[in-house]
Amino acid sequence: MLYDEFDRLESESAPAERRPAHAVQRSTPILHNEAVFMHLPPSALLASDLFQAVYARKRPVVSRLPLASTDSARTMLYSGERLDQFDLDVLLACMESSAHTGRRTGTCVGMMTGGIARAMKRPDDRATRRKTALSLQRMACGLLEVSNGRLHYTLRIINRLLLDSTQDRCVVEFSPQVFAALRSLPDMRSFTRSRFALRARSLERWLHGMVYVSSEMCIPFDQLGPLSGGCAGSRTALHATVRQLCTAGALPVQGEDEAGIVISRG
DSSP, X not given: OHHHHHHHHHHHHSOGGGSOTTOOOOOOOOOHHHHHHHSOOTHHHHXXXXXXXXOOSSOOEEEEEEOOBSOTTOEEEEEEEOEEHHHHHHHHHHHHHHTTTSEEETTEEEEEHHHHHHXXXXXXXXXXXXXXXXXXXXXXXXXXXXXXXXXXXXEOSEEEEEEETTTTEEEEEEOHHHHHHHHTSTTHXXXXXXXXXXXXXXXXXXXXXXXXXXXXXXXXXXXXXXHTTSOOOOHHHHHHHHHHHHHTTSSOEEEEOSSEEEEEOO
């Protein structure tokens, strides 16, 4: 019996590769603080430079690039081809068109790339379908690391992607965290439609998304550059863009003080 007890203790303390096949590691439930931390706020996507305020022609490949964000409780690192407002257009259009033309099971949806193009108010031609497919690949390959100093987790914007180049069809499985973050917006459909009603100008669309995640905020001038991925431009250009968006009804009431641009939904 002594030898039997010794064998049991040795088996439990042995590395996984040395344990017998019948030694199964039991899973444990996700703790409340872990679940809360893994809930991604929409500000991580819309009020950061994950999607730069630009429609890029050249995209550098980065490794663990620190991202600027309005969320001071978390730090984010991004690895992969840099993402821009076109990629955000594609992501939002996928979620929008999936509600109408796709076959969705949970966070997985099948759709035509031409349907994504039409949802973005862009021409349904070969060039747009190719750009859309490349964007989906970027989001499926990029890696986002989120940390609060104690907890760390990694995710992709798109978990799995299937592309059919013959049929111009795709199957997209969204990251559950990204899917839930966008669905948690007050009125995602209204947000998406008002975004695509804007001109395809990157700064306008980035600002529109930035302010949508909060009912009231002050965007400091010295943070606009980092938050936009270095694409905010001059103060004069920024003020002009804000005024245009307010006139078009795409932004709530705004004012300015010495600290920055104040936006309030009243």
